[in-house]
Amino acid sequence: FLFGPTRNPRSHTHLYQTHHEVEDYREGIHGSRNTKDEGVTEVVMKFGGSSLADATRVDHVANLIKDQIQEGYRPRAVVCSAMGKTTNALLAAGDFALDGKVCLDATRELHMQTMDEFKISDSTREEVNALLKECENMLTGVSLIQELSPKSLDQLVSYGERCSVRIMAERLNQIGVPAKAFDAWDVGIVTDSDFGDAKLLPESSGLVRRAFESLDPNVVAVVTGFIGHSPEAKITTLGRGGSDLTATQIGAAMDLDEIQCWKDVDGILSTDPRLVKAAVPVKHVTFQEASELSYFGASVLHPIAMQPAMQSNVPVRVKNSYNPSAEGTIISNAKTATNLVTALTFKRDVKVLDIYSTKMLGAYGFLARVFGDFEKHKLSVDVLASSEVSVSLTLDKKQKMDSIRELVKDMSPYADVTLTERRSILTLIADVKRSSEVLATVFQVFAELGISVKMMSQGASKVNISFILRDDQLDTAVQELHKCFFEGNCIVNTVSPYVEMMKEETV
Numbered sequence: 001f002l003f004g005p006t007r008n009p010r011s012h013t014h015l016y017q018t019h020h021e022v023e024d025y026r027e028g029i030h031g032s033r034n035t036k037d038e039g040v041t042e043v044v045m046k047f048g049g050s051s052l053a054d055a056t057r058v059d060h061v062a063n064l065i066k067d068q069i070q071e072g073y074r075p076r077a078v079v080c081s082a083m084g085k086t087t088n089a090l091l092a093a094g095d096f097a098l099d100g101k102v103c104l105d106a107t108r109e110l111h112m113q114t115m116d117e118f119k120i121s122d123s124t125r126e127e128v129n130a131l132l133k134e135c136e137n138m139l140t141g142v143s144l145i146q147e148l149s150p151k152s153l154d155q156l157v158s159y160g161e162r163c164s165v166r167i168m169a170e171r172l173n174q175i176g177v178p179a180k181a182f183d184a185w186d187v188g189i190v191t192d193s194d195f196g197d198a199k200l201l202p203e204s205s206g207l208v209r210r211a212f213e214s215l216d217p218n219v220v221a222v223v224t225g226f227i228g229h230s231p232e233a234k235i236t237t238l239g240r241g242g243s244d245l246t247a248t249q250i251g252a253a254m255d256l257d258e259i260q261c262w263k264d265v266d267g268i269l270s271t272d273p274r275l276v277k278a279a280v281p282v283k284h285v286t287f288q289e290a291s292e293l294s295y296f297g298a299s300v301l302h303p304i305a306m307q308p309a310m311q312s313n314v315p316v317r318v319k320n321s322y323n324p325s326a327e328g329t330i331i332s333n334a335k336t337a338t339n340l341v342t343a344l345t346f347k348r349d350v351k352v353l354d355i356y357s358t359k360m361l362g363a364y365g366f367l368a369r370v371f372g373d374f375e376k377h378k379l380s381v382d383v384l385a386s387s388e389v390s391v392s393l394t395l396d397k398k399q400k401m402d403s404i405r406e407l408v409k410d411m412s413p414y415a416d417v418t419l420t421e422r423r424s425i426l427t428l429i430a431d432v433k434r435s436s437e438v439l440a441t442v443f444q445v446f447a448e449l450g451i452s453v454k455m456m457s458q459g460a461s462k463v464n465i466s467f468i469l470r471d472d473q474l475d476t477a478v479q480e481l482h483k484c485f486f487e488g489n490c491i492v493n494t495v496s497p498y499v500e501m502m503k504e505e506t507v
């Protein structure tokens, strides 16, 4: 009973439910993969702040890593985010410093308590103390010069991850797992200089590979997520939630067998569990579906994180560190889902711009001018629908209002523009080949609820259908559609085969 590259059957009993699935997985994903060491599954494991809330959780994660090793996995890297809500606390400390108050108490206390609990060695304690002291000095500097640039902000938040990896590496060593802490730049993570939202440079892949070649594969490299170095060796961050991207970059660069992102939920769920308690885990999604889910609002994964994994075809598994025996979600190139809808996602508080051409421009001349102006103001669009003489599009809350005003001014010689606020994007991740079935249900539900759709769009990716609604109607729309597509309890009579199937199963 041999499973893939791992010879320990126990290791996969909770990962794959059936033999058939194992075969799919091997054929679809591992078929052409070179296994580096017969009998070992090489992985990168990523743990977010939700998995590292306090000493108890750090200890739990360290033991989970040890268990995984005993089950036949070899974690070449463990990528850690900052503990708990440390990144938010550091951002708040930065704001306080601008108001003249320097306070790092909550962050210091969390790390001190954790180190006390583990009776951390003097050398690690000194290292973490030195980092926290440096952070505090920085806050004093901010309070004095009353300035906190995006560059300084990235350095400020970096202390969270730099502290957490040192504590995690020591805890692993204490429980008998050889480990060493690394700052991301020491294992080749280099980015551009777009502070706050830096992009990985293509040379990162080669640098990561080379860095790991010189490391002992039996010593776990505990690496800071989220942060990197710009070409001038300044600290950058990859955007909120960026540790997922660090993990996929490492896994892809080293062509590992699997990238594991450990969270506080049983995988990618059918929708945000904070809005729908009945949200259920989705067993499998494609890279493209996972990317669209994140772009359109699901905070479970960083929007760009799928790119390295997709390019290298390394599967990503989303698992629950609070419930490791749950199967989780596998993200790969292989499409196996049969549900009409894979998941529902949403983005609140978006603006809609309706742009009508006032000049006799051909469609291409009009669109070229519109997009030229968006580029000029660095405004990024989410959803778009157009005709020969008009285009409607959405801008999320990250887009700056000043830039939007300037854009509207620049367009005034050739277009009338209306701006509507307080709208939401509701996106269905679904196979658009079956869009008639999906749309039939959606529009019946919306008609029943009195919800009017301001705009809709079917993405070129062929996996998403988006609707623009009023903000105040979003929650009900998501809850009712979830009932139809996942709970077999729709407020309208639908022709959905999925609902029919659910009914039959209940009988």
Ligand SMILES: Nc1ncnc2c1ncn2[C@@H]1O[C@H](COP(=O)(O)OP(=O)(O)O)[C@@H](O)[C@H]1O
Binding pocket: 047, 048, 049, 050, 051, 081, 241, 262, 263, 264, 265, 267, 268, 269, 270, 271, 272, 273, 274, 297, 298, 299, 300, 301, 343
């Ligand atoms: N479709 C979804 N599936 C799973 N989780 C989701 C989804 N949409 C939103 N979430 C939220 O994402 C959270 C996990 O992401 P995050 O807090 O960033 O994890 P971590 O810090 O461990 O990386 C969950 O606790 C859940 O509330």
Ligand SMILES: N[C@@H](CC(=O)OP(=O)(O)O)C(=O)O
Binding pocket: 047, 048, 049, 050, 081, 082, 087, 088, 160, 225, 226, 239, 240, 241, 242, 243, 244
């Ligand atoms: N600590 C960073 C990076 C990160 O990825 O965090 P998490 O994995 O907890 O979402 C943040 O809070 O954005």
